[in-house]
Amino acid sequence: MTALKKGTEIELVVESLSFGGKGLARIDGFVIFIDRTIPGQRVLVRVTRKKASYAEARVVELLQDSPEAIAPRCMHFGTCGGCLWQNLPYHRQLEVKRNLVWECLAHIGGLSNDTVLPTLPSPEIYFYRNKMEYSFGARRWLLPEELELSHLEKPRDFALGLHIRGFYDRVLDIEECHLQSPSSVSILKQVRQFALASELPPYNTHDHTGFWRFLVIRDSKHTGQILVELITAPHRSSSKVVRQLSTLLPAAIPDLSTLVHGISEKKAQIATADTHKVVFGPEYIEEYLGDFRFRISSGAFFQTNSKAARILLDQVTEDCGLTGSEVVWDLYSGTGTMAIGLARAARKVIGFELLQAAVSDSRTNAGLNGVENCEFVLGDLKDLLGNSSLANNYGSPQVVVTDPPRAGMHPSVVNQLLALEPPRIVYVSCNPATLARDLKVLVEKYRLLRVQPVDLFPHTAHIEAVTVLEKR
Numbered sequence: 187m188t189a190l191k192k193g194t195e196i197e198l199v200v201e202s203l204s205f206g207g208k209g210l211a212r213i214d215g216f217v218i219f220i221d222r223t224i225p226g227q228r229v230l231v232r233v234t235r236k237k238a239s240y241a242e243a244r245v246v247e248l249l250q251d252s253p254e255a256i257a258p259r260c261m262h263f264g265t266c267g268g269c270l271w272q273n274l275p276y277h278r279q280l281e282v283k284r285n286l287v288w289e290c291l292a293h294i295g296g297l298s299n300d301t302v303l304p305t306l307p308s309p310e311i312y313f314y315r316n317k318m319e320y321s322f323g324a325r326r327w328l329l330p331e332e333l334e335l336s337h338l339e340k341p342r343d344f345a346l347g348l349h350i351r352g353f354y355d356r357v358l359d360i361e362e363c364h365l366q367s368p369s370s371v372s373i374l375k376q377v378r379q380f381a382l383a384s385e386l387p388p389y390n391t392h393d394h395t396g397f398w399r400f401l402v403i404r405d406s407k408h409t410g411q412i413l414v415e416l417i418t419a420p421h422r423s424s425s426k427v428v429r430q431l432s433t434l435l436p437a438a439i440p441d442l443s444t445l446v447h448g449i450s451e452k453k454a455q456i457a458t459a460d461t462h463k464v465v466f467g468p469e470y471i472e473e474y475l476g477d478f479r480f481r482i483s484s485g486a487f488f489q490t491n492s493k494a495a496r497i498l499l500d501q502v503t504e505d506c507g508l509t510g511s512e513v514v515w516d517l518y519s520g521t522g523t524m525a526i527g528l529a530r531a532a533r534k535v536i537g538f539e540l541l542q543a544a545v546s547d548s549r550t551n552a553g554l555n556g557v558e559n560c561e562f563v564l565g566d567l568k569d570l571l572g573n574s575s576l577a578n579n580y581g582s583p584q585v586v587v588t589d590p591p592r593a594g595m596h597p598s599v600v601n602q603l604l605a606l607e608p609p610r611i612v613y614v615s616c617n618p619a620t621l622a623r624d625l626k627v628l629v630e631k632y633r634l635l636r637v638q639p640v641d642l643f644p645h646t647a648h649i650e651a652v653t654v655l656e657k658r
């Protein structure tokens with residue numbers, strides 16, 4: 187497709203959805219990825235990038251909508267980076283996600299994809315998240331109708347909301363959001379009003395100046411507790427400002443149980459603080475997965491969709507096939523969700539985790555649930571797993587559960603797992619591409635029994651998958 191080059195405008199019909207969530211169209215077999223489209227849409231696009239084997243394009247005009255399109259719920263849909271598929275019926279999102287998993291297994295892993303089961307749905311598809319990370323921005327995304335105006339109602343140089351897809355420095359000022367809860371949006375609006383009045387500037391990602399950086403809200407779906415972490419740059423009056431906010435917020439949000447002030451000097455746009463101080467409250471919220479109770483502190487990992495995480499935990503429990511006599515190793519154990527959930531059915535569970543705060547939470551969580559047969563080991567798995575005394579100290583595992591971050595397992599962890607040779611591995615992944623890469627190595631010694639996608643992230647292209655591997 188040599189005639190196609192950057193800037194070319196062309197009319198296309200979207201055929202399918204690809205990994206990462208972009209629509210896929212073809213001209214004479216040549217693939218073009220188009221962001222923010224769904225199958226069946228006829229679109230006029232402009233090519234933004236041309237490579238030898240594919241091109242990328244963005245929509246100039248939607249010429250005809252897809253016959254399966256539905257009305258999105260949110261006023262920000264189409265602009266905001268939070269949701270991608272509110273206009274695609276949920277049953278179709280589930281089919282698409284199953285396809286994305288099997289395409290990754292086939293293309294990246296070179297694996298047979300007939301083991302991929304239909305996606306298990308999330309019990310709720312709106313207001314399902316227990317955690318949101320909103321960003322402050324010094325460059326507010328202007329809406330098309332604002333571009334024509336000489337006088338804007340809102341300042342250009344302040345925003346609090348979510349990023350525009352593909353623009354790390356542009357923030358959309360959020361007025362509504364269907365991902366977390368109505369209280370979450372009320373907090374956002376209160377904090378925005380306060381921050382604007384404070385006259386301290388938002389953080390500027392270009393010159394790394396400014397004060398306000400992130401607003402992280404954790405909202406328990408079962409206990410109603412809310413934790414707010416406000417992350418700012420250091421500033422001499424920061425304590426005074428945060429103290430003022432701490433008197434204002436609880437009056438407006440009665441369920442607010444904890445306020446934490448985090449300070450970050452990182453240049454990277456990641457919502458984690460270098461140091462933090464509890465302004466009021468216990469520094470954690472509690473959440474239930476089934477009848478298990480978990481304490482989650484401000485920096486720790488916890489699955490963001492509590493109700494679907496219960497389904498994930500049930501799936502992992504079923505896939506471990508425990509009889510009560512097994513030693514289970516839970517790699518990347520976070521706050522202990524899997525380990526504690528499996529403990530009743532196992533002889534002993536050992537969790538391995540990098541973050542001290544998460545290990546402390548998992549020990550507390552084991553106590554809260556009356557679990558006495560779990561231990562948690564702090565460290566980096568690529569160093570820990572190579573330690574030959576590990577099996578002597580904790581017992582060789584009959585089942586290993588592994589739930590790495592999006593980057594997947596470090597190659598040395600994969601190799602050490604192969605050397606360890608547990609009879610069964612249950613691999614929980616939030617990224618089908620790195621799952622496929624790791625499985626390609628593991629299948630040397632393991633048979634792939636099944637892959638169960640579980641949807642924890644409705645309206646986005648993200649998918650969780652539980653894979654069962656049995657020693658050959």
Ligand SMILES: C[S@@+](CC[C@H](N)C(=O)[O-])C[C@H]1O[C@@H](n2cnc3c(N)ncnc32)[C@H](O)[C@@H]1O
Pocket residue numbers: 487488489517518519520521522523524538539540541544565566567568589590591592
């Ligand atoms: C996807 S989370 C899984 C958490 C847990 N299984 C759960 O369901 O709540 C990944 C976890 O791996 C931890 N982690 C990341 N890199 C690690 C490493 N190199 N060694 C050990 N743990 C690591 C993170 O801190 C995080 O808690």
